[in-house]
Amino acid sequence: MPSAKSLQAASCADDYDPNSLPVEKARQLIRQFLVPLTGTERVSLRAALGRVLGEDVISPLAVPAHDNSAMDGYAVRHADLKPEEETQLRVVGTAFAGAPFRGTVGPGQCVRIMTGAIIPVGADTVVMQEQVQCDGETARIGPGNYKAGQNVRRAGEDLKPGQVVLARGKQLRPAELGLLASLGIGEVVVFRRLRVAFFSTGDELVSIGMPLGEGQIYDSNRYTLYGMLARLGCEVIDMGVVRDDPAALEQAFREAAAMADVVITSGGVSVGEADFTKDLLDKLGEVVFWKIAMKPGRPLAYGKVGGAHFFGLPGNPVSVMVTFYEFVRDALLVLMGRSDLGPLPTFKVRCVTALKKAPGRTEFQRGILTQEPSGEWVVRVTGEQGSGILRSMAEANCFIVLPQDQGPVPAGSLVEVQLMEGLV
Structure with a gap:
């Protein structure tokens, strides 16, 4: 956690301005105060989906365990094959996956073999069945440039005993679960779940199911925060x-x-008579910054309260989601122990609508990325970009990221697009 001394050092940096912090500088400041969790627990493989490995997983065996065939065909001795003329071999048996041929392949012999079956003793090459004509017990293999060892998967070519299969800090996806299952591993050590407490602030907010009074609105921020967390x-x-x-x-x-690793609030970080958050943080903890040169989401606070990290998000619904995606998400993943982190994917596409933009702040406009009949990917804005228009987030599948010094963008221009998590 940031200490008073480290926070003071950050605030004294030459290019540090807590009232107008550039987006990338804010990300860097947050990152330097993040220390991943250390607590772990052992869970069953199916319960591990989405969790983060708390220790390296070491392979207990070779994968594959034996040399085996990569396709249906005939297991032969490469020395028997004649590149310039037809080769005739006697078929002495069949090898199935799970039911290997128990004999030995001698000179002039071959074995019918199925995909995944163990390569018989004496054989070293597999000729695919499409290149072989079988007449009773005689296999006729046409001339060709056959390579020794072709179509053979070697023991341990995927994993060797003692090899690190998955490293500490790796998030477990369906592919990782399958990989672990292939090794006979039924339990893994994962980092404990990150505990995040959050609440909304504001006298105007009403919970779902309650009648609205004059000037009151339903609290949507807790539901979007819940979903993202x-x-x-x-x-x-x-x-x-x-x-x-x-x-x-x-x-x-x-x-x-007292109960969480991270505390997140929405509302109460802008300048106003009822905004007590900053004063309380000065009393209970520390503040690294509280304003970002971005739109939407300028009022954003980061620091600590007690022993927990603190993110004070704006009150406007869109601003809550944008600041979560751009700052909170990455910070939480670091705290969860993820070692394979990278920013949300970005790439340039043509924007088919003109964009309003004034220099001075980085903007994250909500966009809809679609593919044209020609195959070209294009983006357009969702419409009005007000920070209270939550519908724009529901319609969007990406952010159009406009840099701080960018001005208006004519239709047809290339723009940077950032995919939202969950799109792919």
Whole structure:
């Protein structure tokens, strides 16, 4: 966690401005304060999906365990094959996957073999069945440039005993589960789940199921936050709505920090009479920064409260999701122990709509990426880009990322597109 000394050092940096921090600088500051979890637990293979390995997995055996055939055909001795004329061999048996041929292939002999079957003793090459004509017990192999060892999968060519199969910090996807199962491994050590507590702030917020009073709105932020946190595999602690009251907020912060690794709030970080968050953080912890040169999402706080990391997200629904994707997501993955991290994928495509943009802030406009009949991928904005238009996030499958010094973008221009997690 950031200490008072480290925070002071960050705030004294030459290019550090807590009131207008560039996006990349904010990411760098957050990253330097992140220390991954150390707690682990052992879980069954099926329960490990989406979890992060807490230790290296070492292969207990060779994969494949034996030399075996890569296709249906005939196991032969390469020395018997005649490149310039037909080769005739006597078929002395059949090898199946799980039922190997028990004899030995001698000179002038071959064995019918199925994909995955163990290469018989004496044979060293497999000729695919399409190149062989079989007449009773005689196999006729046409002339050709056959290579010794062709169509043979060697023992241990995938994994060798003692080899690191999966490294600590690797997230377990379906492919990894299958790989571990192929080694007979039924349990793995994973990092414990990251505990994240979150709550919304604001007297205007009403929970679902309650009637709306004048000037009140339903709290949507807790549901988007829940969805994003749950999809990352966090242990989610929803603390509800906390009113704009210093005593209630202080109690909520203390309780959240006592039970969680990370505390996330929405609302209460902009400048206003009812925004007590910053004052409370000065009392209960430390603040690294509280404003970002970005749109939407300028009011964003990062620091600590008690022993927990703290992210104070804006109150506007779109701003909550954008700041989560751009800052919180990566930080949580680092804390979860992920070692295979990279930014959300980006690439350039043609934008078919003109974009409004003034220099001075990095913008994350909501976009819809589609493929034209010609095969070209293009992007267009979802429409109005106001930070309160949550529908724009529901329609979007990407962000159009416009750099800080970018001005208006004419239709037809190439723009940087960032895929949202879950698109592919």
